[in-house]
Amino acid sequence: xxxxxxxxxxxxxxxxxxxxxxxxxxxxxxxxxxxxxxxxxxxxxxxxxxxxxxxxxxxxxxxxxxxxxxxxxxxxxxxxxxxxxxxxxxxxxxxxxxxxxxxxxxxxxxxxxxxxxxxxxxxxxxxxxxxxxxxxxxxxxxxxxxxxxxxxxxxxxxxxxxxxxxxxxxxxxxxxxxxxxxxxxxxxxxxxxxxxxxxxxxxxxxxxxxxxxxxxxxxxxxxxxxxxxxxxxxxxxxxxxxxxxxxxxxxxxxxxxxxxxxxxxxxxxxxxxxxxxxxxxxxxxxxxxxxxxxxxxxxxxxxxxxxxxxxxxxxxxxxxxxxxxxxxxxxxxxxxxxxxxxxxxxxxxxxxxxxxxxxxxxxxxxxxxxxxxxxxxxxxxxxxxxxxxxxxxxxxxxxxxxxxxxxxxxxxxxxxxxxxxxxxxxxxxxxxxxxxxxxxxxxxxxxxxxxxxxxxxxxxxxxxxxxxxxxxxxxxxxxxxxxxxxxxxxxxxxxxxxxxxxxxxxxxxxxxxxxxxxxxxxxxxxxxxxxxxxxxxxxxxxxxxxxxxxxxxxxxxxxxxxxxxxxxxxxxxxxxxxxxxxxxxxxxxxxxxxxxxxxxxxxxxxxx
Numbered sequence: 001x002x003x004x005x006x007x008x009x010x011x012x013x014x015x016x017x018x019x020x021x022x023x024x025x026x027x028x029x030x031x032x033x034x035x036x037x038x039x040x041x042x043x044x045x046x047x048x049x050x051x052x053x054x055x056x057x058x059x060x061x062x063x064x065x066x067x068x069x070x071x072x073x074x075x076x077x078x079x080x081x082x083x084x085x086x087x088x089x090x091x092x093x094x095x096x097x098x099x100x101x102x103x104x105x106x107x108x109x110x111x112x113x114x115x116x117x118x119x120x121x122x123x124x125x126x127x128x129x130x131x132x133x134x135x136x137x138x139x140x141x142x143x144x145x146x147x148x149x150x151x152x153x154x155x156x157x158x159x160x161x162x163x164x165x166x167x168x169x170x171x172x173x174x175x176x177x178x179x180x181x182x183x184x185x186x187x188x189x190x191x192x193x194x195x196x197x198x199x200x201x202x203x204x205x206x207x208x209x210x211x212x213x214x215x216x217x218x219x220x221x222x223x224x225x226x227x228x229x230x231x232x233x234x235x236x237x238x239x240x241x242x243x244x245x246x247x248x249x250x251x252x253x254x255x256x257x258x259x260x261x262x263x264x265x266x267x268x269x270x271x272x273x274x275x276x277x278x279x280x281x282x283x284x285x286x287x288x289x290x291x292x293x294x295x296x297x298x299x300x301x302x303x304x305x306x307x308x309x310x311x312x313x314x315x316x317x318x319x320x321x322x323x324x325x326x327x328x329x330x331x332x333x334x335x336x337x338x339x340x341x342x343x344x345x346x347x348x349x350x351x352x353x354x355x356x357x358x359x360x361x362x363x364x365x366x367x368x369x370x371x372x373x374x375x376x377x378x379x380x381x382x383x384x385x386x387x388x389x390x391x392x393x394x395x396x397x398x399x400x401x402x403x404x405x406x407x408x409x410x411x412x413x414x415x416x417x418x419x420x421x422x423x424x425x426x427x428x429x430x431x432x433x434x435x436x437x438x439x440x441x442x443x444x445x446x447x448x449x450x451x452x453x454x455x456x457x458x459x460x461x462x463x464x465x466x467x468x469x470x471x472x473x474x475x476x477x478x479x480x481x482x483x484x485x486x487x488x489x490x491x492x493x494x495x496x497x498x499x500x501x502x503x504x505x506x507x508x509x510x511x512x513x514x515x516x517x518x519x520x521x522x523x524x525x526x527x528x529x530x531x532x533x534x535x536x537x538x539x540x541x542x543x544x545x546x547x548x549x550x551x552x553x554x555x556x557x558x559x560x561x562x563x564x565x566x567x568x569x570x571x572x573x574x575x576x577x578x579x580x581x582x583x584x585x586x587x588x589x590x591x592x593x594x595x596x597x598x599x600x601x602x603x604x605x606x607x608x
Contacts, residue, residue, distance in 0.1 A: 002018065002019075004292075005067060008272065011098075013028045013275070014027055017075055021050060021065075022050070022062070022065055023048075023121070027039070027040050030278065032343060035341035035343050037128070038128060038129070039126065040125075041126070041127060042122050043124035048123060052195075053082070053084060060084075070239075071246040071250075072246070072260060072267065084106060084108060085105075086106075088103050088104075089102040091235070091239055091242065093230060093233075093241065094242045095241075096230050097217060100238065102209070103211075109204060112203045117210075118173070124191040126138070126155050126161075126162075137157070138156055140153070141154050142179075142192040144175070147220060147228070148224040148227055151194060152224060153192065162217070162278060173210070174197045177193065180193055217278070218279060253602065258598065265570050266311055268570075269308050269312065269588050270316070272288050272591075273304065273589045274312070274319065284342040286299060286304075290585075293587055294584060299340045301352075301358040302352065302354050302488070303589035304358075305361070311599070320370075321366065323362075324359070325380070328380040328383075330344040332383070332387065335384065338355070338407055339411075350406055351395070351407065352407045352411070353426070356392060357392075363381070364432030364435065364436060376436055400456050400459075401452040402460060403426050405417060408489070416481065417474070420461040423456070424499045425497070431498070457471075461475055468509045469505065471491050485521075485533070487540035492511055492547065502550060515529075515531070523539050527576065527579075528576045528579055531546075538576055541570050541571060542572075544559050544560060550606055551606040559579065560594070564580045564581075570587055571590070
């Protein structure tokens with residue numbers, strides 16, 4: 001299985017930086033006009049960007065790369081290259097439209113050698129990514145440009161769609177390119193290979209450093225000057241500025257391995273579940289900016305607001321505020337619908353009660369954490385809350401204060417329409433509205449609604465079995481119910497949500513039931529004994545987070561420290577024996593929820 005070290009900044013994502021070759025296989029960015037992600041790719045034979053070294057006119061194969069991450073996010077490697085050592089750093093500077101590839105070549109031999117080194121690769125195609133990936137039809141171009149004294153690549157679909165351009169800090173860098181050989185049967189095989197080369201004669205112990213900046217933009221000038229901006233600022237300034245930003249969001253975690261898990265996944269969540277669109281410069285929220293995730297580049301209320309939002313709120317409250325502004329702005333009219341494009345239009349239809357409640361609960365969490373009540377006064381938020389309540393009323397049972405859903409938290413269709421977990425979220429949303437509403441009458445109204453929902457849950461969603469009372473997963477209010485649980489919306493979270501005490505017998509019986517060996521998705525007795533579900537029949541990382549949030553601290557932290565996951569990045573599910581990824585690579589919003597749960601557990605915030 002290929003191992004990748006993803007990195008990126010607010011605008012540019014690098015999902016597939018290969019551990020084996022230090023090659024960048026693809027680069028992605030969000031594009032509002034395309035309602036999703038655009039991915040530029042290399043070919044199967046040659047990646048988009050690859051380092052090379054030649055010694056005395058002979059190409060040197062590079063293998064055995066040793067990696068580290070500066071501040072847990074910026075990849076850096078060292079590798080032996082014949083008589084040389086090569087150090088490389090892939091820096092995505094914060095606030096820039098691009099990234100830098102820095103290389104330092106050192107002669108480790110006892111005699112001098114002529115060296116050529118730099119970057120090569122090919123741009124083979126461009127793809128549009130929203131859940132499914134489709135090649136983009138358009139004309140691909142590569143040409144010299146006076147704007148950067150190098151090359152520019154662009155894709156035109158009538159007018160330009162995007163461009164990217166390398167720019168070296170070495171004025172003597174040689175640039176060359178040639179069209180790829182076309183396959184007549186493949187209409188998309190129309191790209192270019194290129195080479196960016198630096199030459200020097202290195203004496204024993206002598207080093208040569210070079211940085212190639214890659215800028216992105218709408219067309220030639222924007223791309224080239226994005227690279228030039230980074231060049232003018234200088235590599236050292238860009239690196240230190242980025243490290244400062246990362247450190248501002250960091251936590252002190254004494255355990256080195258747990259610190260690595262937390263911080264790598266925090267930054268992955270921040271830079272892969274949020275992003276700035278290249279064309280309109282708007283902040284948007286997505287499941288993941290990596291096409292490796294099977295439903296990438298789309299928006300879910302639940303994923304963004306229940307999973308990534310709490311971790312980002314702790315790390316960067318200003319970004320959390322902008323997230324809410326986006327939700328109550330572009331995404332407002334379709335809150336509660338299964339999934340949407342980044343412009344707010346419906347992608348996958350289907351009503352989900354948990355998603356309808358997510359903006360209200362996130363707004364309350366933001367206000368509680370920051371003390372900032374100003375969002376509640378904004379027109380978009382006021383209108384959004386009113387619309388949410390109107391939609392909620394359409395799901396209410398005519399006689400009982402319970403609310404139905406069509407899809408469950410896994411996005412799969414319900415068995416019975418009244419889910420216990422979802423109605424606990426309704427209760428919490430009413431509690432939130434009661435706490436922050438600006439009129440006494442509204443506060444009383446919402447408090448009464450919350451009390452009625454809670455009473456209805458206990459009256460109609462609690463069943464009695466051999467071990468005593470327990471919370472059903474769902475009911476139809478006609479006598480039917482099911483025993484079940486889903487990691488994306490687990491009954492284990494009821495104490496975390498404030499609904500009940502973890503010592504309450506009905507809750508203890510519920511957890512005992514779904515964690516027992518008799519329950520088919522408990523994985524009880526396995527090395528990784530966490531809950532799964534039919535959507536992905538292996539232990540979920542969301543379930544590990546759920547366990548942390550309800551007090552199962554030591555076994556859960558042990559899983560996170562030993563499980564390989566997706567090369568250290570949180571994924572959807574992992575093998576119950578080995579901990580390697582089984583489904584959902586590069587799951588950015590889930591990475592945020594796991595980080596939030598780690599913080600919650602280390603701070604001892606779960607109810608004991």
